[in-house]
Each structure stands twice: as structure tokens, then as C-alpha cells.
Amino acid sequence: MNRQSGGGVAAKVVTLGLVVALTSLLARMDVSVAGRDAAFNSFACPRFNPTRALPVALEELRAHPVRYQGRLVKVRGAYVDGWEMSALHPGPPVRDPWAADGIWVEGIAPMTLPTEQVVEMTGIVSAARPDAVSGKGHLGKWPAQLCVSSVWRL
Known part of the structure; x- marks a missing residue:
């Protein structure tokens, strides 16, 4: 008996969509340090002037x-x-x-x-x-x- 229903496929599609969205956000982050601030990691130290x-x-x-x-x-x-x-x-x-x-x-x-x-x-x-x-x-x-x-x- 096949236990995979429409709900299982929908969950996979949503997961894949989240992965694609997060990947595109990461790809758009500028990590250049030429003449300006360096990129920072997810530890997110607070920014100050x-x-x-x-x-x-x-x-x-x-x-x-x-x-x-x-x-x-x-x-x-x-x-x-x-x-x-x-x-x-x-x-x-x-x-x-x-x-x-x-x-x-x-x-x-x-x-x-x-x-x-x-x-x-x-x-x-x-x-x-x-x-x-x-x-x-x-x-x-x-x-x-x-x-x-x-x-x-x-």
C-alpha cells in the first residue's frame, strides 16, 4: 500500500521551495571587503557606528x-x-x-x-x-x- 499521499508531495515541494529561496538569498549576499566592511557570519555581532x-x-x-x-x-x-x-x-x-x-x-x-x-x-x-x-x-x-x-x- 502506497503511504505517500498528496500531503507528502506538498511537504516536499514546500521544503524544496524554502531551500531554493534561502540559497538565492545567500547567493545575493555581498562578501566583498574591498574598501568597505567585511561580511559577517550568523553569530551576528551587533553593528555600531x-x-x-x-x-x-x-x-x-x-x-x-x-x-x-x-x-x-x-x-x-x-x-x-x-x-x-x-x-x-x-x-x-x-x-x-x-x-x-x-x-x-x-x-x-x-x-x-x-x-x-x-x-x-x-x-x-x-x-x-x-x-x-x-x-x-x-x-x-x-x-x-x-x-x-x-x-x-x-
């Missing part, structure tokens, strides 16, 4: 992350991404991306920027607690995390 951000040196942010907890900052460095890696480092060149000598970065679509691209990032800081066993980012090695609102190539 970069002119309202506090300029902070990467070394200062790394040395005193709790001072900037929850604040909108603007920071420059070399962005490095890869397998389980998304960080802003001093440089370029970046001697060892796993040395955690920068800050962890959230909110950038993978493969958006060339490796070690010098950028200015604006975003909200989340600092690791000084008394915590681990910090932010992959394996908790990072003293701070930046939820990125905007990225500009330099």
Missing part, C-alpha cells in the same frame, strides 16, 4: 582586557584565520598564530580576508576574568575576545 568606538592599541587591550569589558573599541592588527583560529595579532608578520599574543575574534565569515591582512576592527570586548582558569577563544588561551561590528582593510 565605528566613529563612536574608543581607539585602543592591541597591546593595551591584551594587557588590560578587563578595563575594556563591554566597551566598543577600535583596534588595529593582522587578522589570522584558519582551522580553529580567528585572531587579531600584532604584526604582520605573525610569528606564531597559536602563541595567543593577540585577541580572539568572533563574527567574521571564514575566508573573508587574506591571511595576515592588516585591518582595523571595531567591536565589543569580552574580557577573560583574571581569576579564571581559562580565557576566551579556542582552548581558552586568549585574554580577550572581540565581537566584531566592522572591519576595514588598511
Whole structure:
């Protein structure tokens, strides 16, 4: 006995329509970073006006992350991404991306920027607690995390 009825076919047609609609929306998203903001992923860090951000040196942010907890900052460095890696480092060149000598970065679509691209990032800081066993980012090695609102190539 055939259990597939008109309702089963209708569900498949609706599902296929949703897949096509979502695929076309994704295909229309502009992921270019040439002279403007980079594309962001589905973690959707909130957008803010970069002119309202506090300029902070990467070394200062790394040395005193709790001072900037929850604040909108603007920071420059070399962005490095890869397998389980998304960080802003001093440089370029970046001697060892796993040395955690920068800050962890959230909110950038993978493969958006060339490796070690010098950028200015604006975003909200989340600092690791000084008394915590681990910090932010992959394996908790990072003293701070930046939820990125905007990225500009330099």
C-alpha cells in the first residue's frame, strides 16, 4: 500500500521551495571587503557606528582586557584565520598564530580576508576574568575576545 499521499508531495515541494529561496538569498549576499566592511557570519555581532568606538592599541587591550569589558573599541592588527583560529595579532608578520599574543575574534565569515591582512576592527570586548582558569577563544588561551561590528582593510 502506497503511504505517500498528496500531503507528502506538498511537504516536499514546500521544503524544496524554502531551500531554493534561502540559497538565492545567500547567493545575493555581498562578501566583498574591498574598501568597505567585511561580511559577517550568523553569530551576528551587533553593528555600531565605528566613529563612536574608543581607539585602543592591541597591546593595551591584551594587557588590560578587563578595563575594556563591554566597551566598543577600535583596534588595529593582522587578522589570522584558519582551522580553529580567528585572531587579531600584532604584526604582520605573525610569528606564531597559536602563541595567543593577540585577541580572539568572533563574527567574521571564514575566508573573508587574506591571511595576515592588516585591518582595523571595531567591536565589543569580552574580557577573560583574571581569576579564571581559562580565557576566551579556542582552548581558552586568549585574554580577550572581540565581537566584531566592522572591519576595514588598511
